[in-house]
Amino acid sequence: MVFERVAIVGLGLLGGSLGLALGEHCPEIATSGFDADPDTRARAAERKLVGTVASTLDEAVADADLVVLCVPVGAMGAVARELSGKLKPGAVVSDVGSCKASVQRALSQALPEQIVIPAHPVAGTEQSGPDAGFAALFQQRWCILTPPEGAPEEQLSALTQLWERLGAHVETMDAQHHDLVLAVTSHLPHLIAYTIVGTASDLEDVTQGEVIKYSAGGFRDFTRIAASDPTMWRDVFLNNKDAVLEMLQVFSEDLTRLQRAIRRDDGEALFDLFSRTRAIRRSIIEQGQDDARPDFGRKDH
Numbered sequence: 401m402v403f404e405r406v407a408i409v410g411l412g413l414l415g416g417s418l419g420l421a422l423g424e425h426c427p428e429i430a431t432s433g434f435d436a437d438p439d440t441r442a443r444a445a446e447r448k449l450v451g452t453v454a455s456t457l458d459e460a461v462a463d464a465d466l467v468v469l470c471v472p473v474g475a476m477g478a479v480a481r482e483l484s485g486k487l488k489p490g491a492v493v494s495d496v497g498s499c500k501a502s503v504q505r506a507l508s509q510a511l512p513e514q515i516v517i518p519a520h521p522v523a524g525t526e527q528s529g530p531d532a533g534f535a536a537l538f539q540q541r542w543c544i545l546t547p548p549e550g551a552p553e554e555q556l557s558a559l560t561q562l563w564e565r566l567g568a569h570v571e572t573m574d575a576q577h578h579d580l581v582l583a584v585t586s587h588l589p590h591l592i593a594y595t596i597v598g599t600a601s602d603l604e605d606v607t608q609g610e611v612i613k614y615s616a617g618g619f620r621d622f623t624r625i626a627a628s629d630p631t632m633w634r635d636v637f638l639n640n641k642d643a644v645l646e647m648l649q650v651f652s653e654d655l656t657r658l659q660r661a662i663r664r665d666d667g668e669a670l671f672d673l674f675s676r677t678r679a680i681r682r683s684i685i686e687q688g689q690d691d692a693r694p695d696f697g698r699k700d701h
């Protein structure tokens with residue numbers, strides 16, 4: 401099977417990028433889109449993020465054979481409930497949410513008649529909204545599909561091929577495993593960035609503005625991540641609670657070990673860890689995975 405009509409719900413960074421990428425790489429596919437925010441719909445139409453920006457959800461999804469939910473993970477269930485009874489029989493429902501087990505549950509519960517195949521393109525930036533999207537976002541990035549048990553092979557293969565046409569490498573994974581892996585590779589780094597920038601800002605009184613003044617290098621890198629969308633990340637932490645708390649526990653123990661090494665002047669322990677982490681960074685670069693996110697099209701470049 402091939403998808404002929406794709407509807408995108410949520411026309412921010414991910415939905416907008418998906419619409420633009422489909423327009424560029426799959427021009428034969430008709431795209432429609434809807435966003436709950438009227439200003440976003442107007443801007444999406446101006447930027448031609450999708451072929452047709454519909455003024456209602458029903459209109460956007462009416463003829464679609466693939467519907468992709470690109471809303472914050474906390475809103476997935478409500479949108480799926482609104483879609484109930486409004487989709488074409490046999491239409492596939494997917495999403496781009498950053499955590500998968502809770503989304504998979506919400507979509508399958510709300511739409512028991514539809515084929516649900518959740519997905520997570522591991523590609524993004526700290527920007528959000530209809531001006532943030534760009535067609536190259538998914539190039540050379542992973543897209544993880546978490547099909548529920550018994551998901552039909554034909555639809556799974558069609559969705560895999562679609563993401564590959566947009567430039568992504570596709571991997572299939574169990575939703576729980578996805579959530580554990582992403583808790584350490586994506587969610588924890590965001591939590592740490594939010595914390596360190598928050599802590600530094602709380603220290604402003606002590607440092608009398610020096611935190612901002614000298615925020616170069618390492619701290620500046622953290623501020624980029626800490627500028628990420630508050631709604632999106634609130635929802636990620638509330639919806640991937642168990643995995644994040646488990647990884648946070650491991651992280652806290654490692655941090656305590658480092659604290660002890662500093663207190664005890666254990667230079668060898670510090671040097672060993674830093675050598676190991678430097679080797680990890682170098683192997684990521686050797687594999688060509690150093691920020692595979694393309695610079696072109698990004699507003700901050």
Ligand SMILES: NC(=O)c1ccc[n+]([C@@H]2O[C@H](COP(=O)([O-])OP(=O)(O)OC[C@H]3O[C@@H](n4cnc5c(N)ncnc54)[C@H](O)[C@@H]3O)[C@@H](O)[C@H]2O)c1
Pocket residue numbers: 409410411412413414415434435436437440470471472473475478479496497498499520521522523524525526527528529530532629632636
């Ligand atoms: N930002 C990233 O780096 C990134 C990367 C991969 C996946 N994701 C996931 O993609 C999804 C979208 O994130 P984004 O970065 O595009 O956010 P965004 O804020 O740029 O876009 C989300 C859009 O959804 C709309 N929306 C919210 N509730 C809605 C509803 N009930 N009905 C219709 N529209 C609604 C908002 O108005 C907004 O325009 C999230 O689930 C997020 O976890 C984000």
Ligand SMILES: O=C(O)C(=O)C[C@]1(C(=O)O)C=C[C@@H](O)C=C1
Pocket residue numbers: 497498521522523524525526585586587625628
């Ligand atoms: O590069 C960034 O700005 C991102 O945060 C992108 C990032 C990530 O952590 O890698 C953020 C959330 C996603 O679900 C996928 C990608």
